[in-house]
Amino acid sequence: MRPFQPRPMFMAVSIALALSGCGSNVEDQPLVIPSAPADQGAAEVVPVPAVTAxxxxxxxxxxxxxxxxxxxxxxxxxxxxxxxxxxxxxxxxxxxxxxxxxxxxxxxxxxxxxxxxxxxxxxxxxxxxxxxxxxxxxxxxxxxxxxxxxxxxxxxxxxxxxxxxxxxxxxxxxxxxxxxxxxxxxxxxxxxxxxxxxxxxxxxxxxxxxxxxxxxxxxxxxxxxxxxxxxxxxxxxxxxxxxxxxxxxxxxxxxxxxxxxxxxxxxxxxxxxxxxxxxxxxxxxxxxxxxxxxxxxxxxxxxxxxxxxxxxxxxxxxxxxxxxxxxxxxxxxxxxxxxxxxxxxxxxxxxxxxxxxxxxxxxxxxxxxxxxxxxxxxxxxxxxxxxxxxxxxxxxxxxxxxxxxxxxxxxxxxxxxxxxxxxxxxxxxRRVVLKTTALASGYPVMDDAEGWGRLNLFAAADGYAGFTGNVVIAMDASKGGFNAADRWRNDISGTGKLVKQGTGVLKLAGSNSWSGGVELTAGGLQAESATAFGTGDVYVSGGTLTVAAAQALKLAGKYTQLTGATTTELVLGANGQGSLSVAGTATVGGGSLRIRFASGYKPKAGDSLAVLTAGSLKGRYASISVDGFSNVSPVYGATALTLNLGN
Known part of the structure; x- marks a missing residue:
């Protein structure tokens, strides 16, 4: 697997945070950055059964x-x-x-x-x-x-x-x-x-x-x-x-x-x-x-x-x-x-x-x-x-x-x-992964005292199926293989919080419902389903958050992107797939927005792209780039960001 690298930008347009005259109705007042999702305590630890091993x-x-x-x-x-x-x-x-x-x-x-x-x-x-x-x-x-x-x-x-x-x-x-x-x-x-x-x-x-x-x-x-x-x-x-x-x-x-x-x-x-x-x-x-x-x-x-x-x-x-x-x-x-x-x-x-x-x-x-x-x-x-x-x-x-x-x-x-x-x-x-993906109890022969009968190694290969406490994932892309990129396809539940660190890319493809939120500090985190990031807040303080889902990514809580080396990357399709829908407040404190297009879809000059909707939209991106277009006009509204594509 290739270590994660930002994709090359064909053409880009920078927008200063103080830019006006773009249809923006964002209030001219200091931007208040929300706090990161609350810590959920120590991660789960699965003890060794107290039986002969x-x-x-x-x-x-x-x-x-x-x-x-x-x-x-x-x-x-x-x-x-x-x-x-x-x-x-x-x-x-x-x-x-x-x-x-x-x-x-x-x-x-x-x-x-x-x-x-x-x-x-x-x-x-x-x-x-x-x-x-x-x-x-x-x-x-x-x-x-x-x-x-x-x-x-x-x-x-x-x-x-x-x-x-x-x-x-x-x-x-x-x-x-x-x-x-x-x-x-x-x-x-x-x-x-x-x-x-x-x-x-x-x-x-x-x-x-x-x-x-x-x-x-x-x-x-x-x-x-x-x-x-x-x-x-x-x-x-x-x-x-x-x-x-x-x-x-x-x-x-x-x-x-x-x-x-x-x-x-x-x-x-x-x-x-x-x-x-x-x-x-x-x-x-x-x-x-x-x-x-x-x-x-x-x-x-x-x-x-x-x-x-x-x-x-x-x-x-x-x-x-x-x-x-x-x-x-x-x-x-x-x-x-x-x-x-x-x-x-x-x-x-x-x-x-x-x-x-x-x-x-x-x-x-x-x-x-x-x-x-x-x-x-x-x-x-x-x-x-x-x-x-x-x-x-x-x-x-x-x-x-x-x-x-x-x-x-x-x-x-x-x-x-x-x-x-x-x-x-x-x-x-890994012990937690094995526990959260185990087969149900009660089947003949399988309820041995150690737990060998209930292991589901196929499901375990698809990552966690439940989060408890702070689940900190640190991936080092320089080591290659699954250290550089991996995909979790299980449906993840629980009350925990996902903290993504390191230079590698973690892709989430399940129908996820965990409630403790997401904090991306480095590397990549990619959504491949509409509910990839659970039901909590999503907070990007570093790295690249990518939406490559077959539908709009639906965030039930708040979305926050800080300034600095942060990027939101949307892979848009013809029917709204890859866009970002935030039920709560979307706070953009800077950083970059990168728009790519799914295979088979290419808009034309004069089109408008609805890229982000929110209960409330505050702040602006420091830079926006759209593959294949050099003339892009962002329109910031109270609840949405639309991009108008020029020649």
Missing amino acids: FVDTAATNQRGDARYATLATNAGVRVLGGFLQIWKPLTEIVDAGVTAPAVDGFPAVQASKWSGVPNDGTPDGMVLNAAVHAANIGYVVTATASRTEAQAVQAYLDDRRGKGYSVTEGLGPLTAAWRTAAQQTTTINNVPADASTVLYNDGGNNTGVGGSANAAFGNVVDLVNLVGNNASTEPAKRFYKYARPYRWSSSVQVLPALLPAKSSTPATDGGYTSGHSAEAVRDAVAMAYALPERYQEILSRGLELGESRIFAGMHSPLDVLSGRILGQASAAANLVDPANAAKKAAAVTQAHATLMAATGTNADSFAAFAQSGTVANDRFADYSVNKANYVRRSTYGFAPIAATNMAAVVPKGAEVLLETRQPYLSDAQ
């Missing part, structure tokens, strides 16, 4: 310990403990007469052994919530009966192909360059004609070649691989002993091409949790960390792979949801580990240097190239579709089983998941 105990989640893993002894089993509200596995009490204690609020369930399959008369547990269980298996029955040919092909590829290779499809225009740099290979590129009778295994290398054997991209491959440390799903499978959906119901139609992949040993083949889903999510998190320019698209591909497991008939929605939870927690535990700090930094640097060279881009053009795909060549190019699918794949339509309005908690270390996507925020601020 996955990131502190991840090393307990080892495949070799699967047989006797418990809530008390295994982090992977514990983080998925919400399932114990739906299903309780049979237990083998190791010490007769000893009752195991509850762990972090989860029921006491001790180490257990597999004794049979659900439909042979000797189930390995007890269904505690029949409605959720029925919905879980019923979802697979419906999905496998109605899957399309495209879904069937994707399900086969996602089953048999290396997960790391599959997830790179989320890179869109960068997929080929990534695979080449990583030296990634696969032998599964289609569905063989005899797949229903022959089991094909991928002979490729999944994530590629890492370490010193790949000087150009080895650090990146290493990052993707290291998030798999302490990430086994085997302990959870052995502990919960919840069967795959086709063992619960004969109406589940396993994909014919995957029949050879069905296990013949149910006792070692649990459905909860999905290993494919967990691996896809943690690989996606690692790739998004290295390449945040495709953050939401890569994460969307990770969840899509999980859904493929349902279309395949191999897993249920709860299996897949739990895979997302464990995948996120495993990735975070490895990314937050101080021992991996150098590896993370090296991977991010190498990913950008190598992919820029491969695509002929640079620091100014790389982000745009990463987002240059279309729906014809990048199935993750549609933001709205990705967003809807991400939310759907986060809950799979389950009805809540508990209160839906419980405050979100944020797991210890989870803030690392936004470290490269929002580098201008502090860890404390």
Whole structure:
């Protein structure tokens, strides 16, 4: 991304503050500058939950310990403990007469052994919530009966192909360059004609070649691989002993091409949790960390792979949801580990240097190239579709089983998941972003004590969804990337105040309603929606405030621009878009007004531009410039500013 620079002015006209004879009815008296919006106090701080943290105990989640893993002894089993509200596995009490204690609020369930399959008369547990269980298996029955040919092909590829290779499809225009740099290979590129009778295994290398054997991209491959440390799903499978959906119901139609992949040993083949889903999510998190320019698209591909497991008939929605939870927690535990700090930094640097060279881009053009795909060549190019699918794949339509309005908690270390996507925020601020964008409470499995189940990383990438206290955003454009420019698309509520500092540009595109106001002291702040700046006062003491909305920017409070290095920039369209509408008093203490025009719109000499309306207009700009016009006459009225365009 290019660091913010004022756009060149084609032609300008300066207007002295004492100018008269321009139709002005502004009173000739000293201008009273209002105060900045009131401080709203300290910014919100999200504490670490007072429970055992996955990131502190991840090393307990080892495949070799699967047989006797418990809530008390295994982090992977514990983080998925919400399932114990739906299903309780049979237990083998190791010490007769000893009752195991509850762990972090989860029921006491001790180490257990597999004794049979659900439909042979000797189930390995007890269904505690029949409605959720029925919905879980019923979802697979419906999905496998109605899957399309495209879904069937994707399900086969996602089953048999290396997960790391599959997830790179989320890179869109960068997929080929990534695979080449990583030296990634696969032998599964289609569905063989005899797949229903022959089991094909991928002979490729999944994530590629890492370490010193790949000087150009080895650090990146290493990052993707290291998030798999302490990430086994085997302990959870052995502990919960919840069967795959086709063992619960004969109406589940396993994909014919995957029949050879069905296990013949149910006792070692649990459905909860999905290993494919967990691996896809943690690989996606690692790739998004290295390449945040495709953050939401890569994460969307990770969840899509999980859904493929349902279309395949191999897993249920709860299996897949739990895979997302464990995948996120495993990735975070490895990314937050101080021992991996150098590896993370090296991977991010190498990913950008190598992919820029491969695509002929640079620091100014790389982000745009990463987002240059279309729906014809990048199935993750549609933001709205990705967003809807991400939310759907986060809950799979389950009805809540508990209160839906419980405050979100944020797991210890989870803030690392936004470290490269929002580098201008502090860890404390990233925790607030994760809290304010969390999924609703009450859904099956997702209300774990730490908060992993309710994380919505797609929404978190779009910034805050609520302000409390003074939210101070300082962006350093010289660092490039998202430090130079970023867009927040969430709808922001709350009573806080936004203070924008630094040289970078922050763009706001949501339907925002926060009430504490805006104070711009430096850099850029850009409105891309009619209510981008909430319902409070807007105060510009430095920097450039830009209105590039598809409608007029509506300010419910006051608008104040001070003299000095301040600019209001309006990108006008034919139907009033980009203009400024202030319900309260607009006070112009000087500074500049810059008028640009939206693509496809160009007024002509003799036209009048209504650029600013207000409940009351006071003061004047020190200079006004209109792209393409050298002769501009401002008309200051009591409630409006109009510009008459000359030749």
